[in-house]
Amino acid sequence: xxxxxxxxxxxxxxxxxxxxxxxxxxxxxxxxxxxxxxxxxxxxxxxxxxxxxxxxxxxxxxxxxxxxxxxxxxxxxxxxxxxxxxxxxxxxxxxxxxxxxxxxxxxxxxxxxxxxxxxxxxxxxxxxxxxxxxxxxxxxxxxxxxxxxxxxxxxxxxxxxxxxxxxxxxxxxxxxxxxxxxxxxxxxxxxxxxxxxxxxxxxxxxxxxxxxxxxxxxxxxxxxxxxxxxxxxxxxxxxxxxxxxxxxxxxxxxxxxxxxxxxxxxxxxxxxxxxxxxxxxxxxxxxxxxxxxxxxxxxxxxxxxxxxxxxxxxxxxxxxxxxxxxxxxxxxxxxxxxxxxxxxxxxxxxxxxxxxxxxxxxxxxxxxxxxxxxxxxxxxxxxxxxxxxxxxxxxxxxxxxxxxxxxxxxxxxxxxxxxxxxxxxxxxxxxxxxxxxxxxxxxxxxxxxxxxxxxxxxxxxxxxxxxxxxxxxxxxxxxxxxxxxxxxxxxxxxxxxxxxxxxxxxxxxxxxxxxxxxxxxxxxxxxxxxxxxxx
Numbered sequence: 001x002x003x004x005x006x007x008x009x010x011x012x013x014x015x016x017x018x019x020x021x022x023x024x025x026x027x028x029x030x031x032x033x034x035x036x037x038x039x040x041x042x043x044x045x046x047x048x049x050x051x052x053x054x055x056x057x058x059x060x061x062x063x064x065x066x067x068x069x070x071x072x073x074x075x076x077x078x079x080x081x082x083x084x085x086x087x088x089x090x091x092x093x094x095x096x097x098x099x100x101x102x103x104x105x106x107x108x109x110x111x112x113x114x115x116x117x118x119x120x121x122x123x124x125x126x127x128x129x130x131x132x133x134x135x136x137x138x139x140x141x142x143x144x145x146x147x148x149x150x151x152x153x154x155x156x157x158x159x160x161x162x163x164x165x166x167x168x169x170x171x172x173x174x175x176x177x178x179x180x181x182x183x184x185x186x187x188x189x190x191x192x193x194x195x196x197x198x199x200x201x202x203x204x205x206x207x208x209x210x211x212x213x214x215x216x217x218x219x220x221x222x223x224x225x226x227x228x229x230x231x232x233x234x235x236x237x238x239x240x241x242x243x244x245x246x247x248x249x250x251x252x253x254x255x256x257x258x259x260x261x262x263x264x265x266x267x268x269x270x271x272x273x274x275x276x277x278x279x280x281x282x283x284x285x286x287x288x289x290x291x292x293x294x295x296x297x298x299x300x301x302x303x304x305x306x307x308x309x310x311x312x313x314x315x316x317x318x319x320x321x322x323x324x325x326x327x328x329x330x331x332x333x334x335x336x337x338x339x340x341x342x343x344x345x346x347x348x349x350x351x352x353x354x355x356x357x358x359x360x361x362x363x364x365x366x367x368x369x370x371x372x373x374x375x376x377x378x379x380x381x382x383x384x385x386x387x388x389x390x391x392x393x394x395x396x397x398x399x400x401x402x403x404x405x406x407x408x409x410x411x412x413x414x415x416x417x418x419x420x421x422x423x424x425x426x427x428x429x430x431x432x433x434x435x436x437x438x439x440x441x442x443x444x445x446x447x448x449x450x451x452x453x454x455x456x457x458x459x460x461x462x463x464x465x466x467x468x469x470x471x472x473x474x475x476x477x478x479x480x481x482x483x484x485x486x487x488x489x490x491x492x493x494x495x496x497x498x499x500x501x502x503x504x505x506x507x508x509x510x511x512x513x514x515x516x517x518x519x520x521x522x523x524x525x526x527x528x529x530x531x532x533x534x535x
Contacts, residue, residue, distance in 0.1 A: 056089030153281035200241035255289035328356035
């Protein structure tokens with residue numbers, strides 16, 4: 001007597017029927033139909049294998065794997081399903097088991113509705129075509145779900161499982177964010193401290209010292225079922241530098257929703273991959289902001305420049321990452337030295353020294369410069385600039401800025417057109433390959449012709465993808481230059497006379513400072529300031 005393994009499967013993709021009264025796909029109905037069929041054939045049912053709420057893509061199904069194991073071990077020699085798609089909708093799985101492993105193990109596959117039977121060699125091509133159609137069904141379903149989610153994101157709906165720290169999901173609309181008044185002041189504090197020169201570590205240490213709950217523990221404290229994998233809430237639930245860094249880059253805090261940054265590799269492979277920035281869903285003014293735009297842009301400029309805080313107090317000195325050697329182009333490093341001050345007392349004084357000389361010993365710009373004197377020189381230079389600039393010059397510079405922005409808009413438009421054209425070509429290539437694969441299964445083209453055409457298809461798509469990556473980089477760079485281009489008129493009007501330098505002022509006015517070597521005859525050195533205002 002034949003020993004049969006009855007396999008049933010049901011997933012969300014099968015639950016939603018056109019006719020709601022149709023429950024023929026239910027597990028109970030599948031079992032009843034299959035057991036009756038096995039009895040009519042005089043087969044012995046060894047076991048029933050049932051996977052409820054599992055997709056037909058892939059093999060991550062417990063009873064499916066138990067079935068395969070019993071087939072390999074000879075416990076059963078017939079696998080019985082309602083349809084081939086109940087066994088799998090994945091073409092690779094169909095080929096691997098129905099036409100390879102089952103043949104090797106002496107196992108017969110039978111599905112009673114679509115008449116698939118591996119003992120019947122004549123319907124092998126129909127089984128393969130059914131497998132391909134089932135796989136396309138999964139692909140179409142996956143694409144429809146992705147489109148639905150994308151549409152919701154583009155409509156400004158929050159699609160995350162948990163609201164970011166500082167926000168809550170609106171009780172009346174789970175797709176909207178509202179400010180959490182309990183912790184929004186902490187978010188503001190983090191941005192203000194970083195804007196004013198404090199580093200990630202010092203900010204996190206301050207919050208930990210005051211026993212402020214970190215985001216994960218705070219979510220638990222308000223009853224959220226938020227869970228972070230591989231995280232020990234009891235021993236490591238503290239603020240960290242990484243937490244602060246992520247928050248400072250999160251545009252949610254200025255009222256902008258940025259979603260769809262990652263997606264699954266495919267409907268069969270659930271590992272995630274990065275999505276190109278141009279394909280993210282970005283919705284401005286989606287909810288009430290916690291952080292104002294001016295603070296946000298100052299913080300982002302500072303993050304981009306990678307300023308390192310000093311070890312003494314955790315602050316970034318105001319000229320950090322701005323001072324460079326005129327001769328070798330390397331940055332000037334800040335170091336503290338013990339020197340004699342007033343009354344011959346030893347005090348610590350900061351000097352800046354060329355990294356090319358100090359660390360690599362290949363630059364003749366040997367003498368350091370006192371940090372306090374350089375800071376005074378920069379302050380005086382900015383005030384001189386403010387004094388000399390008149391409205392006529394400002395107007396001229398303002399118009400030049402507008403012209404630059406117009407040129408950048410043209411570049412962006414041209415890149416977007418080329419990008420759209422490449423994406424169209426990629427989609428056309430995918431459709432061509434799908435049709436090509438169908439022709440191979442039907443025997444219209446030979447395996448060798450298919451391999452040759454497949455290689456050409458792969459080469460073309462790789463070429464398109466490489467150019468798309470270049471375009472993405474150019475778009476990002478151009479848009480960044482456009483955003484950072486200075487409205488000279490507004491910046492210079494903001495300041496009349498500056499009494500003390502701050503990091504914010506330095507970032508607004510200065511791109512770089514170049515320090516020349518000391519002239520042996522005059523004992524002076526040249527200092528050049530590269531203004532951030534295109535003057």
